[in-house]
Amino acid sequence: MSFAPYKNCQIEYSVTGKGKGLVLVHGTGQSAENTWTEVAKHFSSKRTVVCPNYSGSGRTQDSNEPLTIELLAEQVLATAEHAGLQQFDIAGHSLGTCVAMYLAANYPDRVGKVILLAGFTSTEDARSQLQFRMWKEMAETNPKLLAETFLFTAFSPAFVAGMPDCAVKDTVEAIFTTTDWKGTARQIDLDLRINVMKEARAMQQETLVVGCVHDYIIPIAHSKELMKVISNAQYAEMETGHGGCVENLEQFISIVDGFLA
Template sequence: MNSIDFEGTKVAYRVDGSGPGLVLVHGTGADSESNWGHLVEYLSPHWTVVRPDYSGSGGTVDKGEPLTAAMLAGQVVAAARASGAVPFDLVGFSLGAAVAAFIAAEYPELVRSVVLLAGFVSGDDTRQRMQFELWRDLSRSDRKSMARLVLLTGYSPGFVSSLDDKAIEQNLQAIVDTNDWDGMARQLELDLTIDISDQARRIAKPVLVIGCTHDHMVSSAHARRLASLIPGAQYAEMATGHLAPFEQPAQFIALVSDFLRTSAA
């Protein structure tokens, strides 16, 4: 684990592999290892893979102030610069997709191309606000129920049904034991207030937006809206729940790799 001091925050990040820079930005309640660790072996032979933990996650330590998209974007960029992996391709997941879109607009000189998975433009949708508020409340009062909700809404119904009781219990316990619950609550407050619509309209890079057909956390309608705001963005959809990199990792790697290689050609 590496770290860089940025505006009073010790930003933790991991670096693997060699080749052109590829920065992976995790989602709410996760960190760079829990979201991306199982995929690094497929990416690191072709790219220098940089995985920052932004505030509220992993090994990053800050002063506990409210989070903003600009703050998290600055932390991700600082880690990428410290690793020497600039310019870079950029992959963001969920809240990380909003942060990645912000980076693409505000730091265009550093970005080659962008993949945005299960992303959203803002937190103003009524259903999404209800969900994030429920997550916030359960993360404080009933973490085992919050873990159940993550499994039920994070994966497609068929995928959940394919898990046996032992696998379900192992997944639930892993969520309860490994989550940074205080950090997640801070990130959820950002989920509720974020708005990157202006940045989305100003992105002038090759962009692939990926929605998830069975996503009950962030509806694919949000991904389609994000794609519609970005000039020239491509759109693809995976027949998964929100946690697509876990449900269909091979398909996700193929979509990302094919797009990045085509964009670089």
């Protein structure tokens, strides 16, 4: 892993492969490693793939101020520049889609094609506010419970039901021990305030919106709303939960391969 400087931040990131740039941006409580490792392996055979950990994830360091979408986006852009990318396509997952949309709208000369997996523009609806308030309280007071909640809600019921008990315990323990819970609470605080509707409407790039049918974190209605507001978008669905690129890696890669080609 490398580090890119940006103002008072040191942003951890990985870079693999050679070719046209592809930047992969993770979501809330996640990291580049546990979201994109297998996706990056595939695309690094033909792309320069950059996977940053924005503030609150991995070993990225900052001054611990409240997060903004502008800060996360500028961190991702600084990382791409540090890795030698002047122009790049970008894929975001969950909160990472908001980062991708902000960059696409504000840096149209830098951002090419855009992939939005389990995306949203805001969490102003009552259900989202309830969920993220619960998450924030758990992150601050009972992170082990939030680790269990992440596993329970991030994948489809069939996927979780098919996991052996030992795999469930091991996965929860891995989430609990590898997550920066103070950083996650900061990211959740941003989730509660975020709104990138203006940026979504301003985007002109070719955009692939990927909705997850069994998504209980960001219900698929949010992806369908993105289709209405992004002018140059196409749509695909996956029969997965929120973590579509982990739950069905082959399908996600196939969809993205076709779009980028």
